[in-house]
Amino acid sequence: MNLILLGPPGVGKGTQAKLLIDRFGIPQISTGDILRAAVKELTPMGIKAKGFMDSGALVPDEVVIGIVEERLAQPDCQKGFILDGFPRTVPQADALSQVLTGIGKKIDHVVSLSVDKDELLKRLTGRRACSKCGAGYHVDFAPSKVAGICDACGGELFQREDDKEETILNRLAVYEAQTSPLISYYQGAGLLRSVNGLGSVEGIQAEIVAILQGAQ
Numbered sequence: 381m382n383l384i385l386l387g388p389p390g391v392g393k394g395t396q397a398k399l400l401i402d403r404f405g406i407p408q409i410s411t412g413d414i415l416r417a418a419v420k421e422l423t424p425m426g427i428k429a430k431g432f433m434d435s436g437a438l439v440p441d442e443v444v445i446g447i448v449e450e451r452l453a454q455p456d457c458q459k460g461f462i463l464d465g466f467p468r469t470v471p472q473a474d475a476l477s478q479v480l481t482g483i484g485k486k487i488d489h490v491v492s493l494s495v496d497k498d499e500l501l502k503r504l505t506g507r508r509a510c511s512k513c514g515a516g517y518h519v520d521f522a523p524s525k526v527a528g529i530c531d532a533c534g535g536e537l538f539q540r541e542d543d544k545e546e547t548i549l550n551r552l553a554v555y556e557a558q559t560s561p562l563i564s565y566y567q568g569a570g571l572l573r574s575v576n577g578l579g580s581v582e583g584i585q586a587e588i589v590a591i592l593q594g595a596q
C-alpha cells in the first residue's frame with residue numbers, strides 16, 4: 381500500500397504515520413525528518429536546507445525530489461510506504477508520479493487531515509521531541525511523566541527551531557500558498573479522502589485505517 385498523508389504543519393501527519401508503520405509493516409518517509417538529520421550531521425544538503433527550514437520556507441523541489449527518489453528505491457519500500465510531508469508542491473507531485481511510473485508503482489490513497497489554525501498553533505507551540513530517541517510529546521495533549529524528560533529513554537526533550545510562533549505563521553502561509561493546491565490535484569485524480577484531524581489520536585487512526593482497508 382502506497383500512501384500520502386497530506387495536511388498543514390501540526391495537523392498530526394507524523395503522529396498518525398508512526399501508528400500506521402506498525403499496523404501495516406511499511407516505512408514512513410518523512411522529508412522533514414530526513415532533512416533535520418542532514419542538518420544535524422552538517423552534510424552539504426543539510427547546510428543548504430537549514431536556512432529554508434529555519435525561516436519556515438520550503439527547501440527547493442530538486443533537493444527533496446532527489447531525497448524521495450533515493451529513499452523509494454530502498455528494499456523496505458517494496459511492500460509500500462507512507463509519505464509524510466511530501467509532496468508539498470505541484471512540481472513535487474508531478475515528479476513523484478513520474479518516479480513511481482518508472483518503477484512500476486502508483487499512489488493508492490491520499491489522506492488529507494485538517495484542523496483549524498488555532499489548534500495548529502497550540503499543537504506546534506506545545507510540541508516537544510526527545511533529543512535521544514526522537515519520541516514525540518506535547519506539553520498539554522501528550523505530556524511526558526516528568527516535565528522535559530523522555531518517558532521511553534530518559535533523554536532531554538527539546539522544541540524544534542521552526543516551532544516558534546513567528547516561524548509557524550510563515551509555515552502555515554507557505555502551506556496555503558504552495559501545498560494546499562494538492563488537495564484539488566489529488567481530488568482530480570480520484571485519490572483524495574478527507575479526515576477531520578480534531579479528536580483523539582486513536583479515533584483519527586481508526587478512521588484512517590478504515591479508509592485504507594476499504595471499509596469507508
Ligand code: AP5
Pocket residue numbers: 387388389390391392393394395396411412413415432433434436437438439440441444464465466467468472503504506507508516517518521522542551577578579580581584
Ligand atoms: P516537516 O517536518 O514535514 O513539518 P510539517 O509538515 O510542518 O509537519 P509537522 O512535523 O510540523 O507536523 P505533523 O503534521 O507531522 O504533526 P505532528 O504529528 O508532529 O517539515 C519541516 C520543514 O522541512 C519544512 O518547513 C520545510 O522547510 C522542510 N521540508 C520538509 N518536507 C519538505 C518538502 N517536501 N518540500 C520542501 N521542504 C520540505 O503533531 C504535532 C503536535 O500535535 C505533536 O505535539 C502531537 O503530539 C500533537 N498531536 C498530534 N495529533 C493530535 C491530536 N489528535 N490531538 C491533540 N494533539 C495532537
